[in-house]
Amino acid sequence: MPVNTRGAIVRSAPGKYEVVDLVADDPRPGEIQVKMAASGMCHSDDHIATGDIPVAHYPMCGGHEGSGVVTAVGQGTKGFAEGDHVVFSFLPACGKCRWCAAGMSYLCDLGAGLLTGARFDDPESFRFTTSDGTPVGQMCGLGTFAEVTTVSADSAVKIPEDIPLDVACLTGCGVGTGWGSSVIAAGVEPGDTVIVMGIGGIGINAVQGAAHAGASHVIAVDPVAFKREKAQELGATHAFESIEEADEFAKSVTNGQGADKSVVTIGVTTGEHVAQAFSATRKAGTIVVTGLGDITDKNLPISIGELTLFAKELKGALFGDSNPHTDILKMLRLYQEGNLKLDELVTKRYTLDEVQQGYEDMHAGKNIRGVIVYD
Secondary structure, three states, X not given: OOEEEEEEEEOOOOOOOEEEEEEEOOOOOOEEEEEEEEEEOOHHXXXXXXXXXXXXXXXXXXXXXXXXXXXXXXXXOOXXXXXXXXXXXXXXXXXXXHHHHOOOHHHOXXXXXXXXOOEOOEOOOOOEEEOOXXXXXXXXXXXXXXXXXXXXXXXXXXXXXOOOHHHHHHXXXXXXXHHHHHHHHOOOXXXXXXXXXXXXXXXXXXXXXXXXXXXXXXXXXXXXXXXXXXXXXXXXXXXXXXXXXXXXXXXXXXXXXXXXXXEEOOOOOOHHHHHHHHHOEEEEEEEEEOOOOOOOOOOOOOOHHHHHHOOOEEEEOOHHHOOHHHHHHHHHHHHHOOOOOOHHHOOEEEOHHHXXXXXXXXXXXXXXXXXXXOO
16 A cells, blocks of 8 residues: 655745655555655755756655665565665666666666656656645655655665664765765875865765875865864865865975866856866866756866866766665775764754755755754
8 A cells, every 4th residue: 555654845946845745656566665764965955946956847855865674565576675774876777778787887777767756667657646646756766855765676775784774874875976986986096186176965975085095185175164174074184265275285295286186076066166176187187077056057167278288087977986786885884894984974963844954054054964864
């Protein structure tokens, strides 16, 4: 039987989150139903409220960074049983398409349906409805801002039961995206000088990743003093208010060359931010753009001559080039071994009814990561 639940939805953009009664569909073949334990409050969910990321369907239940316990399994669905602990990956992985087969499951073809709100294989089929029967979309096919959700098994990773779910949820987006942006996408090496622009839920993990990879200088850039202090607690060797200061310092320790790698993780990324990172990076250096802003913006004010003649590499990164079904478990193992900090990332815990307050706190620069905790 479908399950009555509650969830935070956006009815239009620009808009605000409101908590309403929902009905979660029974899991079909290839799906599982999950009682949520926790959900990270990522900036991307705010982007769908502001309209920076347009979605195909409203109302939309937000949330794409979550963890919980399986309560029902669709007929014939393999690999899951009631009682399993799971972390959701905002990027589904079918394991069969060209990208999955090539070891790039972060580019799985199922990702084409992330912003439709519907089931990946049927754009007219929704797993949530309001109490009056109105279809409700799920952010990234998940909708973790709900007490109970039904999702594709391709979007879930079974994890050990001794890992706290209220921090495990962070590995499904923020940690993997930031960590991977430094370690995998940028390829940070021992001795590198690395600039990380924007110290939020993604950037703080890019800092952790760069430090873990052995960078000699991990330079955090953020105008908010609290975030600069937090970055230095989690691996930054230096922190500056502006990219101009960071650029000057990077050149001072590299014989005038500039950063070896720069990672852009600003919450609302613009072309100007990318250009600043590009300018601060040395010849043959790498600039990784992970942050999102207005995804229709096509203005990128960089010099083509500098790109070509200085052989710089400018690349985008989705989930930090991490593969969710292997790297989420790898990150959780690092956490268990004390080599990856998760508890320290959570600035404040909220109830579902406080979701809008959580985003107001994020905009005010009070949070590295807010987490919704369910009963």
